[in-house]
Amino acid sequence: MKKLIVTLFCAGYLFLTQSCADYLDKDPSLDTNLNYQEIFSDVHFAPGFLNNIYNTVPDGFSRFGGAMLAEACDEAVCSNSGSNIQLFNKNAINATTNPDDVWDNMYKGIRKCNIFLNELQPDGIITKTNSIPEVKDGVRIRDYYKGQAFFLRALFHFELLKRYGNIFYVSKVLDPFNEEELFAVNQLPFSQVADSIANDCDSASVYMPATYPDDSYKGRPVKMTPLALKSRVLLYAASPLNNSTNDKSKWKRAADAAKVIIDSKKYSLNSTFTTTFNTLYNPEIIFAARAFNRNDIEVNNYPVSYQGAGNMNPTEDLVEAFGMASKTYKNRYQNYNSEDPYSINNAIKRENRFKYTVFFNTSKLKDTIVSTYVGGKDGLFSTPTATKTGYYMSKFVDQTLDLAKGNTSNRAWIYMRYAEILLNYAEALNEYDNVANFSAITSVLNSLRARSGLRNFDAADNTLLKDQNEMRKYIKLERRLELAFEEHRFWDLRRWKDAETVLNQPVKGMRITKDDSGNFTYTVFDADARTFDTKMYWYPIPRKEILKYRNAGKTIIQNPGWE
């Protein structure tokens, strides 16, 4: 009797510990989970791991809900007063609340690059399993993938660098269980990070082919792409914010870096300004983030009567900066008539890029006229998100889309294009030695003028621009117009240390009223306030990160003014 119980109990125990011990294991035939080994040994998943990283490349159309970074400087006003982009304009950013905080996201991209690079090492899984072959169709494909990972790692670090300055340069995969190693990664000063990025760009370039191996690679970076990023990094490093002693050699480096791209002749200015933004691939694009079947640009920015939210409202300040299509730069405002600012009646129009950048009152969109006068269908006060300045954005929008029908098209957010390289080059040369390089500078600037339908500098312009300050003014103006809304001016104003002046005054709008006989009256008014505290030259490092380091007894330097 006792024996029976003991036997039964033992049987039960054995049942549980022996035959059934594996009962809670997953049935391998049903296990669809992928593990590390499976990913990197697979011919689809291994290269796919890199492909996925491209999703982290920022897309300036979608970073702030419906708003864009241009609305946080003097380029535009956001018509949505509740948008978080407004925090920049009212100086309400802090270490907890920053709509442009990319800290976590960029480090996520960086980790992916480092994991991928690890597996490309000689003892890595990709190498050992040949999941990405060394050579394919005559292309050193494994090197190409390595180059891309270096480039992306550089790009993500640059995105951090321009925002936070002193950041952590992470070049290995960090293990959260190894806290010692984790906290041993050091915060580096701006110049060291810039150098590391430049080095990564160089490494990337070495591994990459000069052209796409075939059309299926279109859109991936090639040899010159990382060097273009290097040009931007070095330009930032040479700029007043980061070069307080105005060390000319830094400008020299920046100019040289830009020249490499120009000399390579791999890129050229696209034939027209508008198609640069509406075609996925064109000779001007150096690198872009792509998105498909999108109409968010139009949903957010079409004038309100076209079922858009009308978010981006370019400022009168920007509009005023577009000169007339005059003979000379010097006389560009000669035919300007403040009673007819958009040349409705005047034969002499503003330069071409104006209408490709801004929708103004009487602009044409889809066979109808944009009416931004007070009482007009797109006018001030017509709806809560109607324009606050009298303008809407025409750059980037695909005018063929009908939002009522839900049309979409494929567009790219251009991260780097050739025009920027030309401007980088001109700026760096002008700062390095404007006298010796005068003709080189005017030559690249003239190429941009030509594309905009403007004539080359004439003698009067040349005389004026021989002055370094005048040339600097011109280059700054040209950057503002050519690169409007492309997330340049926000950073340019900072690196030039111009933000504290430019962004401490209200931005203007144009209030247009229509009288009974149909005549318009134009009044410039203050559309929105701008405030810029010098601490905003650098974003605060997120408070949660500061707290973590201090909690662990480690030092971390917060940017000035944010303590």
Added chain:
Amino acid sequence: MMTIKKKLEKTLVLLLFLLSTFTYAQNNSPLKGKVTDNLGNPIDNVTVSVIDEFTQASTDKAGNFLISAGTGKILLFSKIGFIPKKFEVKDNSFIDLKIEKQTVEPEYQVAYGKRSKSSLTAAISTISADELSKAPVSTLGNAIQGLSSGLTVLRTVGAEPGWDQPSLYIRGVQSFSGATSPLVLVDNVERDFSQLDPEEIESFTVLKDAAAVSMYGMRGANGVILVTTKKGFVGKPVISLTAQYGVQSPTRLPKYAGSEDYVKYHNIALRNDYNNLSDEEFNSLFLSDPRNVPSNYNGSNPGLYPNTDWYKSFLNSTAPQQSYKLSLRGGTEIAQYYVMLGIVDQKGLYKSTNENPGTFTGNEFSRYNFRSTVDVNLSKNLKVGINLGGRVENRHVPSTGAGTIISALSKLPPTMPVFNQDNSIAGSAIYNYNPYGMIAKTGFQDRLSRYLQGTTTADLKLDMILKGLSANGLFGFDAYKFSARSKSQKYAVYQQNLDGSYTKFGEDSSIDLGYSNWGSDFSLMLNYMLGLSFDRNFGKNEVAADIKYMQSSQSVDGDNADYRNQGMFGRTTYTFDKRYTVEFGFAYNGSENFSKGSRFGFFPTISGAWVLSNESFLKDNELITYLKLRGSYGKVGNSNIGVGYRFPFENKYYSGSGYYFGTSDTDGSYEGRISSPNITWEQSLNSNIGIELGLLRKLEMDIDFFNNNRTKIITGRWNILPSIVGQDLPYVNSGSVRSQGFEISLKHNNRLGDFSYTVQGNISLAKNKITSQEEVSGMNSWEYRTGNPVMQQWGLQVSSDKFFKDQTDIDNWAKSTYGAVKPGDVKYVDQNKDGVIDSQDNVPLGNPSVPEWNFGLTLGCDYKGFDFNVLFTGIANRSLFMSNNVLWGMQDNNKITTEVAENSWGVSQNPLYPSLTTQLNSHNYQPSSLWIKNVDFFRIQTMEIGYSLPKKMLLKANISNIRFFINGYNLFSFDGLKKYNLSAEIPNAGVTMYPEVRVINIGVNLKF
């Protein structure tokens, strides 16, 4: 008097005689007799049966019976609560029999067994089947609210038929990360109970302390609910038929201002929005539009200037529901059976139309339940039971979800018509939708669920090996099949312009010809359990022991691993002299959630009870008629740790999310959260002290105090480790929560002549506090979660002057990060004084979102065939943010209630709400002290009045009982949200969710 009574008795006897001869037409001569108790009082309803025959009879009120039985036959007299007695028929003489009251103590259902009141060491509470049937609701969870101490039933969604499951908590919320809902078992197999028919349920038990849940080990920490379905019994078959018909009507629906007021306030809001315009400009831009002139809406031209009541236009004031149940229950010594069929049909509130002939455009829930239970004594030692239950649930709804439809009703302005003057569906650029389109013109969905649940049990007595020993087994299978099909359609809306033209928004399409099948799910759950039990008394010593092994698997549709459970558990109880009991329980079980080698845990519990009233010093005490102390302490666990996915100990990589190169998408793959190889279950050390008291034989009282320490709650390394790792950081088991509270339940029964009454009440308190969580040092004191209840809510503190006076006030105050601020907007306190109002300024506000106090009070009585029962329920210490249109009036183009409009800034001298705006205002509507409200309520939950026809009227028809009843559910609530016309329990019901309903129901129950 006397003569009439005697005559009646005689007639009755005669009737009975006729009846029994009619029913059991046999040659045996009828036997007469009378059954009394030992004091000579007659006992009614005693079943008299002839052993080994089907002949049965029962005694009447005077204790008399008539039965046909031959000499030598044995009669069995039985009645619940009395000791069964046998009587051998010797001759034809009158049988005068006395039966004795059973002094057996009440028995309680516990985990995998039963315990008598004196040997019960655990904290449990039970709800009887009778109590469940008083709430005319289809979802059973809603019928148990307030009936059990320690159980919180919280409705968080509206009463959409078939979608109104409440949330359940036993002793509150005890984890901030893991699952918090109790384990539910139906007939000892883990199953959902919410769609069972109350008719098929025998008992409902809430297991609360460690001793009660010890056998569930790793799965018991949130408490356990045991549902037991009915079985047959030995006795004459009882057929029961119930038919009910009820109406549901919305309890509270928001009351928005009509067109005239709406336009008036809308103009004020517009003026606030365009405060930079001069009056002249404002008038010419806005007030020149005749649609903005309030007086135009005086009713003289409803075609152009309507005053639409959107709720009335689309919701019926009542919706019918009906249910029918038929059951048959009975059996002999050899086999007992219970068979039940239940049908429920519940219509929704939407008004249906003939838009698509052949298709019901409203919403409807129908359910068919069946149960068939047979227990057979195959031999003296072997008993086998087969319990088969199943149900079919059909849900028919418009393709547009209830939330969207109700939100539209709550948002659309009264100035918009349902249909334009040309009969097209109305809409506008802002409101490019219409509930008519949503309900009638977006198509419909049919969601069909089928369940088949079988439980087979076997019980083998092994007395030949060891007296008191038995072996038992259970095999359960649950098959579930879900399919969903739909037809869809699109509709356009048209805005009627001032010039008579129309602007179209959207596209029209005709309804799909064929069904699209978009959902399908199948799962099969298999449960095995084997065990040994020992139960024997040695004089004053009682010993009971169980040991069981179980495993279960549930298949998952598609290429996914089964969900599996496995474990061994047992319990030993020793009682001495009905005075002292000590019990040891344990479970050794595992979870697939943890890595191999560390997936099993051992969970022991010890408990004891001392029945003081069985001690000599209290025995026969007239005041304290029962007194017991009990205590328990043990370790239980929670393996549902709240990771959100399975197998968190493995590293996770996924395919997908490639990038577009060239002209096509490429392959992608990526890393998931870093694995947590050492992750383990939540552990809880639970202690409980209970007192059970009986006073004057009329009052029973149970008091329990508990203290639970939940530890090893998963919490994030992400609060501690730097983000430069670049991946979601692993989980660690380092959080802890302490929960404490008490429960009191009271029961008082009394009979005064023909009048008897019952008072039952319970009150429970469950408080909890996070005692540790990974949080960094150096934060502001108000930011720490640690030290606060799990369900604590955070928000901004509104300053004492509430709203900004003017622009200077705004300029001198901290800047908001939540949007533009104008005079009349909410003024928040800058807690950390950094000049910015942001998430760092959020402080703990109000009470937790799950109430700390729960009450229930039942009053019942019956008198001469009438019965009456009322249940009051209540909760306290619960707060919610009122985040809906009713309080947020007008902003983002919403409607407004006059309550809010009249008390808003700029309108009232003493404003309670910010200035009116038509625009989306995210600054004012942050969670803040302005919007958090106490949502305690006290409610008449159910009320029932019944009348049973006198038995003598029924005898002829061979009906043993007819009872008519009328009952109601959710009848009346006392709370602070009445002035907003919002439900205190579900403030979003009727605003962004399906409304809450009240049910009035009539029914009849027949028993044969």
